[in-house]
Amino acid sequence: MTQLYFITGNKGKFHEAAEKLRPYGYTVVQNDIGYPEIQAESLTDVVTWAVSDIQKRVNHAFMIEDAGLFIEPLKGFPGVYSKYVFFTIGLSGILRLLRSEENRKAVFRSVYAYSKPGRKTLVVTGECIGTIAKQQRGGHGFGYDPIFIPRNEEKTFGEMSMEEKNQFSHRAKALEKLIAALNKNK
């Protein structure tokens, strides 16, 4: 088993990654040392910048992740600030902004970066395309799950079990890409 340090304060993300990576021979170890996130328009900018900061303090391989919900008629809002927006205007704020809006297209995005001394940093993106529901539905998941409906589905993420959701999850897709890239670069 190869140890893989995941720098995150989020236990949910850690467990998800640990389960996903175990069958591929990786033991994920959570490392909550924290790092600064810059204000930027894309998740890729946020994680790339964070990687160069962490590399100054950490001399072994590690990975980090950042995610966000990008709503098309709101020009990508809340995007990289999804967490902040969730804790201020919340789901009801998002629904209010979209009231009487026909275009409800949105995409959940997850970006993983993997850094190893002497190697080029790997950055992978996973996406889940969908729409914003007219109202909150379901008590599963967290964050924007109760208002996000993946494409070709009727239920929101909030109405799905973890297994159902993981078929579509942006984070699961990003992890799969990361695994493929790691195996290729072994």
Add this chain to the structure above:
Amino acid sequence: MTQLYFITGNKGKFHEAAEKLRPYGYTVVQNDIGYPEIQAESLTDVVTWAVSDIQKRVNHAFMIEDAGLFIEPLKGFPGVYSKYVFFTIGLSGILRLLRSEENRKAVFRSVYAYSKPGRKTLVVTGECIGTIAKQQRGGHGFGYDPIFIPRNEEKTFGEMSMEEKNQFSHRAKALEKLIAALNKNK
């Protein structure tokens, strides 16, 4: 005259500071070298962090500024992300979020930080308390000016001349505090 480097890409902020500081014997020089802004809950955290980053690259005195609009019923939103929110959901988004909201209290905040080698960094805050208008009014100013009414006034910042606005301006107040602190620390 003492030269004072203002690190900013914003010409408006630069001119405002230059005019305000000239009578006190300071020549403000604009220096647009850029710096990262972190995601944080307070402007003070953003500027303090930026100062330590800039200090690694700049070996003379400099100042920076960050500002935002904090709306009470929206838990401080858009706050440190005011610029991003302005360019995504915009003023109409803010008004929509506050529709049928009785409490329209808001505060414009500006934080200046001044760093000089061998000295403790000065951080000062200026505030302008007010309310959010029911609709946009006036073509003056920029950003959130057309929806912000300072306390005890009827007009929005967007309906005021530069001179009128500067009586209340959070940025002007912060600059006054900075001048006082600089004179005290001479």
